[in-house]
Amino acid sequence: MKPYALMLLLLFAAPDALAMRCGNRLVTEGMQDFQVRERCGEPFWTDVYTDVDVVGAYGPLERQRTVQYDVWYYNLGPRQLMRRFLFRDGELLREESLGYGVDAIGADCNPMRDYSGFSAGELYARCGEPASRRIVNDTVVRRPAPGVERWRDLRREEWIYDFGEARNLRVIRLVNGRVEGTDSLPR
Numbered sequence: 001m002k003p004y005a006l007m008l009l010l011l012f013a014a015p016d017a018l019a020m021r022c023g024n025r026l027v028t029e030g031m032q033d034f035q036v037r038e039r040c041g042e043p044f045w046t047d048v049y050t051d052v053d054v055v056g057a058y059g060p061l062e063r064q065r066t067v068q069y070d071v072w073y074y075n076l077g078p079r080q081l082m083r084r085f086l087f088r089d090g091e092l093l094r095e096e097s098l099g100y101g102v103d104a105i106g107a108d109c110n111p112m113r114d115y116s117g118f119s120a121g122e123l124y125a126r127c128g129e130p131a132s133r134r135i136v137n138d139t140v141v142r143r144p145a146p147g148v149e150r151w152r153d154l155r156r157e158e159w160i161y162d163f164g165e166a167r168n169l170r171v172i173r174l175v176n177g178r179v180e181g182t183d184s185l186p187r
Contacts, residue, residue, distance in 0.1 A: 043072035052151035073121030075101040111163040130159035
């Protein structure tokens with residue numbers, strides 16, 4: 001086979017290589033959320049946040065549009081990587097692989113582990129539902145060009161886990177769905 005023919009073949013095969021399979025069905029960017037749910041089932045963890053795009057700020061006509069982002073997490077077991085799907089207004093924007101999955105949600109939690117950098121879904125998969133969850137939102141406004149603004153929530157969360165009477169409570173701080181740090185609280 002000539003080199004250019006091989007390159008052409010690889011070019012056409014590449015999108016399927018990057019797609020995720022749920023059973024024997026492909027999930028690709030651009031699919032609608034209901035199509036992904038139909039192929040993959042219910043995610044074990046979901047998150048939702050919004051942005052507001054403003055065009056014509058400070059001008060005679062301003063247009064504001066709220067954009068909704070949904071994040072779905074799938075656990076495929078301890079021998080496969082977990083998957084994170086990001087949807088923008090119901091359309092699959094991207095899919096990414098995370099760390100290895102778990103046998104059971106919440107059954108792989110180590111109170112002494114450093115979870116920094118983990119996504120909220122990975123933390124939930126390892127440690128399950130926290131005893132308490134607090135959320136505080138700030139709004140950040142970016143102005144990439146004159147008359148254009150993007151308003152985005154800066155989501156700060158505290159997940160508090162109780163690992164038993166002999167230990168302190170663990171406070172895990174998340175910013176925009178990622179673990180930023182961990183603290184201890186006395187009982």
